Amino acid sequence: MNDRDGFEDRLRAARARRGLDRPGEAGRGGLPAGPWGIGFRAGVEVFSALVVGILIGLLLDRWLGTWPWLFLLFFVVGGAAGVLNVYRLFNPRRGTGS
């Protein structure tokens, strides 16, 4: 394996010379950070949280026969969870130790 000594270094130098290594991935975790990407992600997060909230509310209502109160409650909870998701999108809680 002697002929491979320093190969990685030379490869890295060559790549840097040709500008093949992109300087830093976009956003945290390399997620696409274009305006459209962020906007679409935020929309999907809110929508899916709402869907989950509404589904839980409907199922609980059907089970307990309390239509429409739990539905309304979990609709609001789902909306709050959607806002929380969007908040997490910009302020991830990883690494903060919280």
Place this chain on the structure above:
Amino acid sequence: MAAEGNTIDALSQFILVPVLGRVGESVGFTQSNLHMLIAVGLITALMMWGTAKRALIPGRMQALAESAYEFVHGLVTEQVGEKGKRFFPFVFSLFMFILFGNMLGLFPYAFTYTSHIAVTFTLAAIVFVLITVVALAIHGRKFFGYFFPEGAPVWLAPIIVPVEIVSYLSRPVSLSIRLFANMVAGHVMLKVFASFVVMLGGLAVIGPFVALLPLALNVALVAFEVLVAFLQAYVFAILTCIYLHDAVHLH
């Protein structure tokens, strides 16, 4: 929008049709399943063929197989850390399955199985079950502390806990909807503009010239769809990794 009685029928491309004659019909084997099998076959062929020679200087197939491997490997180790290496096979097969599904769907006459919410939600549900089981296995009961951040006032618990639970449950939904919506939107757009080409093409003398416009747009759209196909597989994989990171480290 009707030209000579034909309308834009953008959604019929997603209808499941049984294949393989009567056998397929009786077991419900559709073109979606067929394309999944093709994708799995192609991935297996790529990895087997690519790693068969194990040359020091890789050929084309080996370079492709290696770059796919290293791409996902870098993703997993970067996001989850050294502990995440045991999840590499899972993330790799997930990524390749979605990538090949998206890419295969761009070929003419092919079917995009990732354009069905049933498929994407199943994949997302597998991810969801995995992250929950991993978090429970590693952290035990401490996992439930995830739903109530330390330091928050206790009287807020009735509000925070349901919101956190719904937020946690919305992960597989957002994961599946993102992939599904992207693939459906792309294919509907392609179909709509392709219909424009045909409709405008039959528009007297000027038709063929006007039809060039949607045709040019479709060429650009196909390139864009290749980008989206890769990007969505990447996003699915990286979000899986982020969720795995949360499950392993539990912040």
